[in-house]
Amino acid sequence: MIRAPRASLSLTPEPFQRMRNLNAQPDTARGPQQHYLQALAGGTLLLQRCTQCGLHQFPPRALCVHCSATEPGWVIPSGLGTVYSCSVVARRIEDGGDYNVVLVDLDEGVRLMSHVVNWPGISPPIGLRVCAQFESSPDGTRLVFTPVGGLQ
Numbered sequence: 001m002i003r004a005p006r007a008s009l010s011l012t013p014e015p016f017q018r019m020r021n022l023n024a025q026p027d028t029a030r031g032p033q034q035h036y037l038q039a040l041a042g043g044t045l046l047l048q049r050c051t052q053c054g055l056h057q058f059p060p061r062a063l064c065v066h067c068s069a070t071e072p073g074w075v076i077p078s079g080l081g082t083v084y085s086c087s088v089v090a091r092r093i094e095d096g097g098d099y100n101v102v103l104v105d106l107d108e109g110v111r112l113m114s115h116v117v118n119w120p121g122i123s124p125p126i127g128l129r130v131c132a133q134f135e136s137s138p139d140g141t142r143l144v145f146t147p148v149g150g151l152q
């Protein structure tokens with residue numbers, strides 16, 4: 001019996017894999033997404049906040065999605081948010097076991113995808129208050145969320 005070689009499964013979701021081997025210094029000349037990812041790889045969460053209308057946006061873009069102003073500014077958000085939804089990705093034990101993928105609504109009004117860690121069980125409840133933190137691994141730095149307080 002001939003078996004096809006098994007594709008290697010990564011334990012790190014694709015958006016975090018792209019943060020590998022990036023310079024610590026942001027490079028705004030390569031675009032807002034690159035600037036965001038480089039800051040994230042260095043352990044800083046950045047959001048865009050429009051200097052004209054004052055609203056936040058995510059993911060990073062060259063124009064404000066609310067008023068079309070050019071070059072939205074950058075701010076460091078509170079890191080606090082609420083779990084909006086949760087999915088569980090089933091994975092074999094030898095590949096690391098199941099893990100959650102959550103959408104978190106940051107208090108600044110944007111929604112982003114990540115994981116909740118330090119939760120007893122795989123699936124955190126919708127409405128759980130969480131705070132951003134960074135985890136370092138051989139694959140690089142990744143943004144995750146940890147519970148703070150209870151349900152909202």
Ligand SMILES: [Zn+2]
Pocket residue numbers: 050051052053054055064065066067068069
């Ligand atoms: Zn704006």
